[in-house]
Amino acid sequence: MSDHSISKATLGRLPEYLRLLKSIEKEHQTISATVIAKYLGFGEVQVRKDLGAVSGKGKPKIGYVTSELIERLEYCLGRNNLCQVVIVGAGKLGRALLDYQGFSDYGLEIVAAFDLAVDDVTFSESGKPIYPMREFEGFCYKCDIKIGVITVPKSAAQEICDLMVKNNISAIWNFAPEILHVPDNVVVQQENLALSLAYLNQ
Amino acid sequence: MSDHSISKATLGRLPEYLRLLKSIEKEHQTISATVIAKYLGFGEVQVRKDLGAVSGKGKPKIGYVTSELIERLEYCLGRNNLCQVVIVGAGKLGRALLDYQGFSDYGLEIVAAFDLAVDDVTFSESGKPIYPMREFEGFCYKCDIKIGVITVPKSAAQEICDLMVKNNISAIWNFAPEILHVPDNVVVQQENLALSLAYLNQ
Numbered sequence: 464m465s466d467h468s469i470s471k472a473t474l475g476r477l478p479e480y481l482r483l484l485k486s487i488e489k490e491h492q493t494i495s496a497t498v499i500a501k502y503l504g505f506g507e508v509q510v511r512k513d514l515g516a517v518s519g520k521g522k523p524k525i526g527y528v529t530s531e532l533i534e535r536l537e538y539c540l541g542r543n544n545l546c547q548v549v550i551v552g553a554g555k556l557g558r559a560l561l562d563y564q565g566f567s568d569y570g571l572e573i574v575a576a577f578d579l580a581v582d583d584v585t586f587s588e589s590g591k592p593i594y595p596m597r598e599f600e601g602f603c604y605k606c607d608i609k610i611g612v613i614t615v616p617k618s619a620a621q622e623i624c625d626l627m628v629k630n631n632i633s634a635i636w637n638f639a640p641e642i643l644h645v646p647d648n649v650v651v652q653q654e655n656l657a658l659s660l661a662y663l664n665q
Numbered sequence: 666m667s668d669h670s671i672s673k674a675t676l677g678r679l680p681e682y683l684r685l686l687k688s689i690e691k692e693h694q695t696i697s698a699t700v701i702a703k704y705l706g707f708g709e710v711q712v713r714k715d716l717g718a719v720s721g722k723g724k725p726k727i728g729y730v731t732s733e734l735i736e737r738l739e740y741c742l743g744r745n746n747l748c749q750v751v752i753v754g755a756g757k758l759g760r761a762l763l764d765y766q767g768f769s770d771y772g773l774e775i776v777a778a779f780d781l782a783v784d785d786v787t788f789s790e791s792g793k794p795i796y797p798m799r800e801f802e803g804f805c806y807k808c809d810i811k812i813g814v815i816t817v818p819k820s821a822a823q824e825i826c827d828l829m830v831k832n833n834i835s836a837i838w839n840f841a842p843e844i845l846h847v848p849d850n851v852v853v854q855q856e857n858l859a860l861s862l863a864y865l866n867q
Contacts, residue, residue: 471860471864474860474863474864475857475860540863541863541866546866548862554761555757555760555761555764555790556758556761556765558757559756559757559758559761560858562757563758563858563859565842565857565858565859566859566862566863568859568863569859569860569862569863569866570863570866571859571862571863571866588757610862610865610866612862634865634866635865636861636862636865640767650865652861652864652865654861655677656762656765656767657765657767657768657770657771657773658673658676658677658771659838659854659856660750660768660771660773660812660814660838661676661742661743661768661770661771661772661773662673662676662854663812663836663837663838663852663854664743664748664771664772664773664812664836
């Protein structure tokens with residue numbers, strides 16, 4: 464993905480648009496925001512705004528050329544350029560993420576996990592490899608990994624973060640309840656599951 | 666928790682304040698925002714704002730009475746009134762949440778999971794019960810459950826949601842990639858893990 468102007472809310476809906484358009488591409492060579500809104504049960508204003516961010520305004524009376532819109536959606540979702548991601552920490556949460564199918568919708572694939580407690584490579588339920596930590600450096604280098612997920616306990620999080628940074632990972636998704644210190648060129652997204660649930664309770 | 670005026674960002678920091686104050690209560694019977702900021706490495710402006718939302722302004726030259734501030738934080742975090750939560754769907758993610766320790770920081774406890782594939786009660790690693798679905802109704806009634814977590818596949822999500830609503834659950838945290846339809850008096854928080862990771866990649 465390379466377009467910073469798309470909001471998180473819009474991004475969240477793009478896979479739905481893409482799925483719809485692919486399923487009706489044969490019947491609709493062109494399609495309007497109105498028709499798309501009806502198919503998906505979304506508001507028309509929202510659809511116009513979402514598609515506007517992705518592909519500009521449609522043509523008057525015609526709307527969008529379906530194949531072009533599909534291409535733009537695939538580009539925005541990084542489908543043509545699958546980004547490989549690694550996880551450190553193969554506990555329950557790490558394994559759940561490793562086997563979660565939904566990331567490919569966004570051009571992302573979690574390709575492997577690493578864990579201190581693993582001595583030899585093992586495999587997750589869906590067949591993805593879980594390597595010992597000593598394989599981490601070589602793997603990141605070989606696959607040019609840019610995104611890392613941290614699902615280790617709080618006490619180990621900063622150390623793993625440092626290791627990721629040292630191996631040229633520039634975006635970190637952190638599930639450990641620990642504020643990570645990183646250089647300016649590295650982005651951290653802090654995931655606080657407890658807080659999400661707590662906020663629901665307000 | 667009962668105070669809607671606290672932002673999610675502030676709420677996320679409250680457990681840190683509480684931990685700190687409890688650890689230094691003996692040495693500091695009163696404490697200023699400046700001192701708290703130094704201990705935690707937070708900005709002073711942020712600390713003033715956070716504590717202001719929780720407990721009003723401190724007294725000039727003195728700051729806050731530590732024991733009173735602890736009391737206010739505990740109130741805001743619902744510590745005196747633990748809220749019980751149930752999960753439906755005891756796959757990897759459901760089990761990871763069931764055994765996650767961090768919810769108690771926010772006055773929440775996931776007390777049990779339910780799963781269609783379970784015939785007799787089993788137990789998670791941390792010893793929490795996983796019941797067959799037929800126990801759901803009785804359990805919710807007996808424990809007066811108000812919050813439910815959905816970690817079932819997309820295809821089953823609406824059905825489970827309906828069941829929760831029928832059993833007086835009024836707040837739902839949904840991990841299934843499905844837009845849930847609920848009555849106006851029910852709150853749904855949609856968790857989209859794929860989207861969080863995707864946004865990091867922008």
